[in-house]
Amino acid sequence: MIKDYIYDKENQLALDIYEPKTIEAAIILIHGGGWFRGDKAKEATLAERLTNDGFLVIAPNYRLAPDHIFPSAMDDLLNVYDWLVNSDYPVKGKIVALGSSAGGNLSIELALQKGIPAASWSGIIDLYDWVQQHPEVVPAMNQKPNFDQQASGKIDQDGANDAFYKWFILNYVDQDMARLKQADPLSRVSNNSGPLFIANSLKELVPLSGVYKLQETLAEKGVPSETKLITGTVHGEGYADIAYQNTVQFLKDNL
Template sequence: MAQQLNLYYDDIHQLALDLYAPRGAAKAGIIMIHGGGWFRGDKRKEADWAKRLNDRDFFVIAPNYRENTAGHWPAPLVDMDRLWTWIQKRDLPFNKRAIAAVGGSAGGNMAVEMAIKYGIPAVSLSGILDIADWLSQHNDVVAVQGDTENFATAASRTINQDGVNNSFYKWFITQYLPHPSDYVAATPAYHVTDTTGPMYLANSLNEFVPTSGVARLSQALGDAGIPHATRMLAGTAHGEGYLDQVFESTTLFLNRSLHLL
């Protein structure tokens, strides 16, 4: 099985996933969650990263999840719970005690949430991590939808690479969270526990996702005694825009966290 595309893991919501298998035996499984601000994006854009991990003998599961008005918080996280159940019930060619989650942007947030809930390792590239505190400090920012032209066909590594854009950041967070009463519950740092999985958190210093998210979550992880690594990169690149720079270190983190070395 080199790859299997568009397998349904949730028939009710018509949610599908893609499976990418290495040529030889798989040493672990990776849940790879696409980004897109919870209002756009698709699993097919993760093919490049998935195949690079296949070359390192990882089996990759790339799901879609609910977006737009159907994907208000916590719907995408509920979808990941359904995905988790699907994985546990299926005969997949890897040891299910060796599984991690990775993602960029909104997918980075969801990978972190899976680490908190299931105790698995997570890699977050430009994860949307600072929500409640950031919004409380930016009341004067006017939310404005960003340029979405060609997003459906553009590669993930080319999207949102132009630097700080607080109006857009506020827009898609408040689209995902239409009820302010949910802001704290949707902020990962507030519900880290001592059973949270290890994390690798990366961010560019001058991109549109604020570095404060990494700082706040790192503090919470440290307070809880959770192993984690942080990486800050020069420039404005977002998420998979800097994957080439962090691929080796994230892969080493996965190997070590999954006890594969």
């Protein structure tokens, strides 16, 4: 493992590299945390599992809100992709992405803008429309004890939390609705977007509305997708064991 490789000197952003014995493909593995917290170190367990399946794993840090609002995090991940393409690793044409929660959103952005296969576990998709349709929801930070310290695979939001969902979406754009509209990934779906695997629990923090809208928009543009809806309330990497095999198969099949 190569730890804390600086890919962006200006912003002092680092990534970790997990190298398999033989590289079949590369995967950009993106941590979650509502775009305002989280760290690449959270991905160590999943990264090692992916490495065992032949992936060169790139786990980056990116700039976080509210100090760095949209499009900072998205731009950072686009830079990670460009860095990887121009690296000495033999992975051109064999790059995919996977992220959970806010990381799922950023993984989707890589598929939409770079045309690569990607997977999203509980990705934040429904932004502008959802906020517009829920004026009664009062934004509130999640007060769950020690939430920040939980490993990604241990997070269970116990179902919907609309107040928190609205809080971190608006935090991502500094309460600016015009910017929120720009942040909505649905506006960037095109004929050149990459195929997407989209997973979500049926009754969790992230509303299913975004999954349906994304899949419909992709279909309209002729872009293939696969959706896995999972029983219960678990969020993101909390259902990794259920979604993992389907995700890896989809990514490898679409290289």
